Structure formats: structure tokens, C-alpha cells
Amino acid sequence: MGKSMRVLLVDDQLDFIKGLARLLLAELEDLEVLTAVGGKDALHLLDTTEVHILLTDLQMPEMNGLQLMEEVHRRYPATKVIILTGFGTIEKAVQAVRHGAFDFLTKPVASEQLYRTVRKAADFIRLELENQRLRQIVAGGDKPILLGESAAIRQVRQSIEAVAGSDYPVLIQGESGTGKELAAQMVHRYSNRIKKPYVAVNCPAIPDALLESELFGHCRGAFTGADRDKDGLFFTANNGTLHLDEIGDISATMQTKILRFLQEGEIRPVGSTKTIATDVRIVASTNRILDTLVEQGNFRADLFYRLNVIAIHMPPLRERSEDIPLLAHFFLEKTLVEMKIAEMTIEPEVLSYLCTKDWPGNVRELQNTIRRLVVFSGHENITMASVQRIETPGQPMSAVTGELGPYKSMKNLVSDKFSRSYIEQLLAATSGNVSEASRISGLSRVAIQKLGQRLGIDLSRFR
Numbered sequence: 001m002g003k004s005m006r007v008l009l010v011d012d013q014l015d016f017i018k019g020l021a022r023l024l025l026a027e028l029e030d031l032e033v034l035t036a037v038g039g040k041d042a043l044h045l046l047d048t049t050e051v052h053i054l055l056t057d058l059q060m061p062e063m064n065g066l067q068l069m070e071e072v073h074r075r076y077p078a079t080k081v082i083i084l085t086g087f088g089t090i091e092k093a094v095q096a097v098r099h100g101a102f103d104f105l106t107k108p109v110a111s112e113q114l115y116r117t118v119r120k121a122a123d124f125i126r127l128e129l130e131n132q133r134l135r136q137i138v139a140g141g142d143k144p145i146l147l148g149e150s151a152a153i154r155q156v157r158q159s160i161e162a163v164a165g166s167d168y169p170v171l172i173q174g175e176s177g178t179g180k181e182l183a184a185q186m187v188h189r190y191s192n193r194i195k196k197p198y199v200a201v202n203c204p205a206i207p208d209a210l211l212e213s214e215l216f217g218h219c220r221g222a223f224t225g226a227d228r229d230k231d232g233l234f235f236t237a238n239n240g241t242l243h244l245d246e247i248g249d250i251s252a253t254m255q256t257k258i259l260r261f262l263q264e265g266e267i268r269p270v271g272s273t274k275t276i277a278t279d280v281r282i283v284a285s286t287n288r289i290l291d292t293l294v295e296q297g298n299f300r301a302d303l304f305y306r307l308n309v310i311a312i313h314m315p316p317l318r319e320r321s322e323d324i325p326l327l328a329h330f331f332l333e334k335t336l337v338e339m340k341i342a343e344m345t346i347e348p349e350v351l352s353y354l355c356t357k358d359w360p361g362n363v364r365e366l367q368n369t370i371r372r373l374v375v376f377s378g379h380e381n382i383t384m385a386s387v388q389r390i391e392t393p394g395q396p397m398s399a400v401t402g403e404l405g406p407y408k409s410m411k412n413l414v415s416d417k418f419s420r421s422y423i424e425q426l427l428a429a430t431s432g433n434v435s436e437a438s439r440i441s442g443l444s445r446v447a448i449q450k451l452g453q454r455l456g457i458d459l460s461r462f463r
């Protein structure tokens with residue numbers, strides 16, 4: 001059952017609760033079972049011991065099950081109460097559920113029913129605890145954390161912690177949306193450079209002609225329009241970390257200049273004759289397979305070897321689907337904060353369904369899906385009906401659900417569908433050549449990159 005749960009059984013007949021305790025212990029691992037004879041005894045025990053689930057008989061002398069439940073809810077609101085009731089008093093048990101009991105069981109208790117109900121309560125508590133933890137993370141601000149409990153993501157976290165202390169370059173490879181940017185931020189955060197700048201550059205987003213001056217700075221008069229000296233990002237990141245994102249897409253000239261920095265630790269602003277020593281830790285990342293680019297002659301082998309001193313591979317989401325429920329809850333909490341919605345949950349079937357999907361756009365695509373699900377669920381819980389709402393292609397929402405969502409959300413949904421299909425066709429037609437795609441579409445290279453990113457389209461898939 002995962003995390004250990006403590007259950008307290010309360011009845012006025014000691015033999016009966018002893019029997020129940022034996023049943024529970026025989027079937028459910030990770031369960032600690034305590035017993036109390038009557039309500040007063042139970043409250044006394046609760047004073048000193050945290051109990052997750054309380055199973056109480058309804059009819060007891062002195063303090064009945066309902067009174068006990070009320071008192072427990074008042075003092076320990078997180079404890080789930082299950083009511084045990086004889087056949088003649090089901091009405092009362094139903095009433096108890098209306099007043100906040102988690103569930104009820106009828107006597108004589110069928111063992112399967114008992115296991116199912118206790119398991120359900122334990123799962124529910126775990127979910128609540130998990131949500132609480134995620135809320136704290138979300139409220140904790142912008143600290144980058146690569147969430148996930150799969151062996152693959154744990155390995156990534158361990159590698160990051162192990163390499164963060166050194167000054168060697170780090171190369172992070174992985175498909176689009178797998179968390180490379182987040183991993184780069186973590187490398188910085190765990191390093192001794194934490195108090196110094198972290199600067200990230202999306203290399204292909206800056207036109208080739210400007211990238212050199214952007215990174216290394218320039219002197220006044222270095223080119224038309226350079227009317228004053230300008231520091232580059234290497235300078236800004238001095239003593240800190242410079243994250244070169246999409247390094248696989250930089251030109252041969254820029255590859256040479258970055259190699260020179262890695263070899264000599266110096267930069268030379270455009271138009272200057274002097275070099276400047278800088279202490280910058282490079283974290284490079286790419287969604288392209290760099291050794292293939294090297295084999296094809298499109299990436300300098302010597303730069304690749306320099307960068308590849310420490311390599312981190314970000315696993316695609318489809319290879320660690322066990323992380324999906326946790327990530328889904330995390331993004332749900334984040335979206336609720338963004339949209340100022342108090343409470344909303346995802347039904348277990350939806351989580352199971354999300355685990356079966358391929359996620360070509362990886363974690364970013366999952367995040368976008370959760371956002372859409374929240375929008376299209378109104379303020380209701382996310383169910384399979386919500387999934388159908390966002391997944392039925394080409395149909396107006398009203399035809400799918402008989403309901404209308406907010407105009408803006410509906411319009412965005414249709415517009416996203418169009419953009420996705422357009423960008424995918426464009427990239428397929430140009431074999432992922434962003435410059436060519438930019439020429440045909442009239443969109444800037446940056447706009448194409450950004451659209452792809454937002455819609456969870458992995459541009460490298462088309463190359």
C-alpha cells in the first residue's frame with residue numbers, strides 16, 4: 001500500500017475489534033492497527049498518536065460513533081472516519097456520510113469490502129498528502145525541481161547533484177520538453193555559483209549575425225549601428241553559469257568561437273583586439289543527437305568532446321510513465337494557482353489514461369494538456385468527459401459536449417489545432433529546416449520555435 005498508514009478500530013466489544021484487526025493485518029501490508037474500547041478511550045489515544053483512518057462502530061454506550069466522529073473531525077480534520085453499522089441502522093450511517101464520514105460498512109463485515117474501503121481511504125489520504133506537498137512546492141516559488149520518482153529521473157537528479165560542484169561543462173541532451181532547461185537551472189542551483197548569475201540563451205532564437213555580439217559583446221563602431229560598447233552574455237554571466245540552449249543549431253563560426261572560450265577561458269568582443277578572461281561555467285543543451293551531427297560533419301567534433309565531459313540524458317516521458325500521475329497533480333496545482341481556482345481533482349481513470357499516451361512533446365505537452373483540461377472542466381473535477389472535450393478533433397465544443405466554454409478558451413483551442421497542424425505540415429515539407437519554414441510561412445524563426453515549443457511539437461523530429 002506504499003506509505004504506512006495508522007488505523008484505529010473502535011467498538012465497545014473488544015473481541016470484535018480484535019477480529020477485525022487480525023483480518024486487516026493479514027491482508028494489508030504497511031498498516032499499523034490500533035484498537036480502543038469506546039469513544040473516550042479512542043480520544044485519549046488520539047491525544048498522543050496520529051491516526052489516519054478511524055473505524056468506529058455507530059452504536060456504543062457513553063459516546064456513540066457520530067459523536068466520536070464529530071469530535072475527531074473537530075480536533076483532527078485530516079483523519080478519515082469509516083462508520084460500522086448494523087443492518088437496522090443504515091439510515092444513520094448514510095446520514096454520517098452526509099456529515100463527513102469517509103464511508104460506512106455494514107455488520108457482519110465482509111472481508112473484501114473491509115479491505116476495499118480501507119484501501120480507498122488510504123489512497124485518498126496519500127493523494128491529499130501528495131497534493132499538500134505539491135502545493136508547498138508550487139508556493140515555494142520558482143526553485144527549479146525535476147519532479148519524478150522513476151529510476152530514470154532519480155538517476156538524472158543524482159547526476160546533477162554529483163556534477164554540480166565541478167566547473168566542467170555539462171551537456172544535457174533529450175527530446176523537446178523533457179526538462180533540459182530545468183536540469184540546467186538545477187546544475188546552477190546546486191553549484192557554488194548559486195549566488196552568481198544564471199544566464200540562459202536560446203541560440204537559434206537569435207539571428208546568426210547577432211549571436212556573436214550577443215554572447216561576446218562588441219566595441220563601439222564594430223559594425224553599423226554599434227554606437228557604444230556593449231557587454232555580452234558571457235560577461236553578464238561572469239562567475240556564474242551560461243546555459244546555451246539548442247547548441248546543436250549554431251553555425252560553424254559560432255562553434256569555433258565557443259570552442260575557443262572553452263580552451264582558453266577568454267572572450268573577445270566583436271571589433272576588439274583585446275581578450276577578456278571570464279570565469280563562466282557552460283551548460284549546453286540540445287534536442288538533436290550531437291554525435292550524429294558530428295558524423296554528418298555539421299558539428300565540430302572537438303567542440304563536442306569538450307562539451308561532452310559530463311553528459312546528462314533526459315529520458316522521454318513515455319519511458320517513465322510512472323511519473324505521469326505525480327506530474328499531472330503538480331501541474332494541476334500550478335494551474336489552479338495561476339487561474340485562482342480553489343479546489344479541483346483529477347479522477348483516477350483520467351490519470352490511468354494519461355499514462356497510456358505517448359507524449360511526443362513530453363512534460364511540456366502534459367503541462368499544456370492539464371491546463372486545457374482545467375479550462376474545459378469549468379470548475380468541476382477532471383473526468384474522462386473533460387478529456388473527450390479536448391480530444392475530439394475538428395468538432396466545435398458545443399457539438400461534443402452540449403456545453404459552451406468561455407469564448408476565449410474555445411477560440412484558443414480551435415486556433416491551437418490549426419497552428420499545430422500547420423506547423424507540422426510546414427516542418428514535414430521542409431524536413432525541419434527552420435529557415436526554409438520561415439521563408440515559406442512568413443513567420444520569423446523565433447516565432448516558429450516558440451510556436452513549436454508552446455504546442456509541444458518537437459522540431460527535431462522532422463529533421
Ligand SMILES: Nc1ncnc2c1ncn2[C@@H]1O[C@H](COP(=O)(O)OP(=O)(O)OP(=O)(O)O)[C@@H](O)[C@H]1O
Nearest residue numbers: 145146147175176177178179180181182287363364
Ligand atoms: N521533471 C519535471 N518536473 C517538473 N516540471 C517539469 C519537469 N520536466 C519538465 N518540466 C516542465 O515542463 C516544461 C518544459 O520543460 P523544459 O523547458 O525544461 O524542457 P526542454 O527539454 O528544455 O524543452 P526544449 O528542448 O523544447 O527547450 C517546463 O515548464 C518545465 O518546468
